[in-house]
Amino acid sequence: MEQILTINNLTKKFGYLTAVKDLSFTINKGNVYGILGPNGSGKSTTLGIVLNVVNRTSGQFSWFDGKTSTHEALKKVGAIIERPNFYPYMTAQQNLKLVCKIKGVDYAKIDEKLEIVGLLDRKDHKFRTYSLGMKQRLAIASALLNDPEILILDEPTNGLDPQGIHQIREIIKKIAANGTTILLASHLLDEVEKVCSHVVVLRKGEKLYSGRVDEMINSHGFFELKTDKEDELVKLLESDTSFGKLKIDNGLITAFLNQPMDASSFNKLMFEKGIVLSHLVKRKESLEEQFLQLTDNN
Incomplete structure (x- = not known):
């Protein structure tokens, strides 16, 4: 199976605190992976390390074939690890045009991605008029502009109402059905159960389980x-x-x-x-x- 991301014995310490401890797992192409654990379990730190925004203390990670530099690999990655950061006085389309310029992507991608997240009819509305759920959906559209091989989402439904949560989950399923690998961090068991095929369970930075969601425990019910x-x-x-x-x-x-x-x-x-x-x-x-x-x- 084609590997997208391989993590070996990754450790991150902040002074006396060990946020991630000797973590190893592999993400294969075409699956939806959940990093599951309570707040403070090391989920966001792990994502920060592989996205080059947090320095690791020890261990290794490699993208794709292992020969691609992280800088080059991240051109094939779409990620949302913080709250969407768009200009409030600009429309969705204008904001995405800026992202296209930064990423070197054709403007023709904008309508295609807005269609995926259900915002095509709101493309000329200013960002400040969007609900929290719509803002999150626009962020997903932005992360998809470069047709990434893997989409990384940190707590994608945090703070949303039930309708917003349902819409984001359906979008994640749709993106995965088109062949994009997805890695999402969540503290919600329900989220992982509904959208993920594989799960890595963390507690206090340590891995408790890694494998298929339906094989997490060999239960006969x-x-x-x-x-x-x-x-x-x-x-x-x-x-x-x-x-x-x-x-x-x-x-x-x-x-x-x-x-x-x-x-x-x-x-x-x-x-x-x-x-x-x-x-x-x-x-x-x-x-x-x-x-x-x-x-x-x-």
Whole structure:
């Protein structure tokens, strides 16, 4: 697989504080990567290092084939790591023309990128009239002007209302569907679960996990169950090695699976044992539950 960014044993210290500690991971072409962690986990510092705005203490990183200088590589990168910085008295189109001049990009790209972020009909409106969500979408259009191979976004939905969050997430999916690799930092588990294929989980600058989102923990999910024969059902589940942890709360039994099992097979098994279920739902553990398991074990 073609590599876009390789990070090896990266460390960054600010005096006595270690913001990033011995971090290694690889980003391959065509995927959407999330760097996930609470505030202060080293996400923004890591992005700052690979974008040449923060000096590393030790370790290495390389772009693309490893032979391209960072300066040259960054010409193929689009990034938003701070709040959008446009002239408020100028229109969206005028602001993007300035960016085109700086990047050496044809003005013809402007309408194409505004179309992607849903702002083409607002291109002649002044930046100061834009909502926060529109400003963020314009920043994405600006970062796309040079047709980057990778788009880097630091907390892209911070401060937005639910509609704004949804619009940004849909735009990210659309950009990824066109083949652009995306790396986004977020403290929102929901964001990573909805838009990312891969995730790097950080806590206090250290990597807890790196890999596919759907393989973050090899979970078989769980059943939510209700029945009139609660005691019988609990005994049966406790004696069956297919099930692990059980939780009982106000008549709702949550049974975690140790191995794959579908709801219809389980329902049939219960019926054969004389237990009629009034409620049966199979669920997958959310990224949040998996994340808590990861951080609890460290």
